[in-house]
Amino acid sequence: MIRLYHWNLDPAGRLVRLCLAEKGLGFETVESAPWSPHPDLKLLGPGAVAPALLQDGTGGRIVAVGTRAICEFLEESVEGQHLLPLHLGQRAEARRLWAWVEEGFEEVTDKLLTERVMQWVRRDRQPDSEKLRRGAHTLRGRLTFLNALVETHGFIAGRDLTLADLAAAAHLSACDYFGDVEWAAVPDLRTWYARLKSRPSFRPLLADRLAAVRPSPHYADLDF
Amino acid sequence: MIRLYHWNLDPAGRLVRLCLAEKGLGFETVESAPWSPHPDLKLLGPGAVAPALLQDGTGGRIVAVGTRAICEFLEESVEGQHLLPLHLGQRAEARRLWAWVEEGFEEVTDKLLTERVMQWVRRDRQPDSEKLRRGAHTLRGRLTFLNALVETHGFIAGRDLTLADLAAAAHLSACDYFGDVEWAAVPDLRTWYARLKSRPSFRPLLADRLAAVRPSPHYADLDF
Structure with a gap:
């Protein structure tokens, strides 16, 4: 259990x-x-x-x-689906980029996502527009980097799905709830995200709803 | 090689x-x-x-x-000395605290250590005293938490040396070069650090020197 x-x-x-x-x-x-x-x-x-x-x-x-x-x-x-490759060098690359995602998105979470969420938690609170602006700027840089990775390999750390992909999709999906991901600027990442979104593992996340805050119109759309 | x-x-x-x-x-x-x-x-x-x-x-x-x-x-x-315990629950605890150290010391590195180092790199530059003050404040909080852990178990994540200990010692040793660790306030952590410092693996770190900046007097002292 x-x-x-x-x-x-x-x-x-x-x-x-x-x-x-x-x-x-x-x-x-x-x-x-x-x-x-x-x-x-x-x-x-x-x-x-x-x-x-x-x-x-x-x-x-x-x-x-x-x-x-x-x-x-x-x-x-757990046996079954590997989320880290078996080859030691590829495992290292998947862990490097998994760590990169978690460190690189800290500022995005802190400035952009937290600000959106706290605005929802405390309805009387005005969002800090300077924080939002800086968070959005950082997010754009991260998107460009991730787009270059998936353009080269199909997935973030190579040709297979790894924890680096799931970590990136986890962060982007939360920002996407509030419509903060400019997908039009990163077409290869958009294609990658459409594939991730279509996996059965993603369905429960796409069904998440905050009371009184609807997600962006394309949040749960598999063909966005 | x-x-x-x-x-x-x-x-x-x-x-x-x-x-x-x-x-x-x-x-x-x-x-x-x-x-x-x-x-x-x-x-x-x-x-x-x-x-x-x-x-x-x-x-x-x-x-x-x-x-x-x-x-x-x-x-x-690599065979030999384990740096993560074999028991899955203990491995999880070691990885949790290893991650805690790396995330928790980010602000210390950013505000305190980087400021000290950049002062050395660019000699004409005045350190940002507000940054140093905030870095030192964060470091004190981290020291208190680590002290409580080693007081309970001897090592950070239990009774054996793990990557959590090496990560904490790596961070503290860099701050200690500049004399920024107030050891007197954290006696259990000080005992733990004395043990870590005495390990042969630590010797090369204690021999590190920056040109023109001597380490704090106790930096390489095993009995500080």
């Missing part, structure tokens, strides 16, 4: 949900929003924040917190 | 050097400073930055860039 503490539009939680679904694992979810963490999290480890995964099995309980711990744990313990 | 592109006081390069030494691997080093990256790096992958590792062996060439790719590659491919 697997339980996942996460929040719908958190890119880190989205990566874990994609990873679990690609591995064909069923799981129950418990909501833990960044501004109101679930009280269980404190018990899982000092400083633990969502996403956090609990697995109870014959070998006892496994607790894994954070994308690095969770995705590597699933890759090590 | 292993070649490492790195810069002496970069915490990421320090983690890789510690990891290689703990694994008992010999390697040659090539300097690549953040403000003047070695031209080879461009050839290793789009957007590649130090630390970067090249291994030529019977199986061909492996290129691994960044701490996540390099340390996981070494852990997967």
Whole structure:
């Protein structure tokens, strides 16, 4: 039995949900929003924040917190669909770009996504337009880099789907909910994202809805 | 044959050097400073930055860039000293705290360490005292958290040395070069660091010197 503490539009939680679904694992979810963490999290480890995964099995309980711990744990313990290539050099490249995505999108999450979400959480709050502007600028740079990668190889770290693709798709999908991704400027990335979106693992993410904030018109459109 | 592109006081390069030494691997080093990256790096992958590792062996060439790719590659491919526990739950905890260290020290590196280093690179430049102050404040918070972890377990992620310890020691040692770690406030962490410092893998780091900037008096002192 697997339980996942996460929040719908958190890119880190989205990566874990994609990873679990690609591995064909069923799981129950418990909501833990960044501004109101679930009280269980404190018990899982000092400083633990969502996403956090609990697995109870014959070998006892496994607790894994954070994308690095969770995705590597699933890759090590679950047979089936590989999300890291078997060749050591290709594995290294997939991990490099997975790390690049997580580090490179930190500022986008901090400036752009968090600002959009907090505007929704506290309705009376005005968004910080300077933050939004800087977040959007950073996002454009990241999109250009990712577009060049998928133009060369088809996927981000080579010719196969890896955790680098799922991480990038997790981040972009959250920004796309608010219509912040300028797809027209990055046609190869758009093609790549259309392929990712069509995977069964993506369906639950496309069904996510915030109360009173509709997603951008093309958010769940597979042919956007 | 292993070649490492790195810069002496970069915490990421320090983690890789510690990891290689703990694994008992010999390697040659090539300097690549953040403000003047070695031209080879461009050839290793789009957007590649130090630390970067090249291994030529019977199986061909492996290129691994960044701490996540390099340390996981070494852990997967080299027998001997484990730097991640074998038990899946303990591995997850080690990876969680390794990631916590790398994310949690980003601001310390950005505000405090980079400011110290750039002051050395461009001698005519005045340090930004507000940045230094905020970096020092963040560092104090990180020290308190790490102190609580080692007080409980002896090492950061449990009772054994893991990549989480090497990552924390890599970051702290770079700050310690400039005397920025207030060891007196964190006695358990100080004991832990004294043990880390005494490991043979640490010796090359303690011998690092910047021209014209002496390290803090206790930097290389094992009994500080």
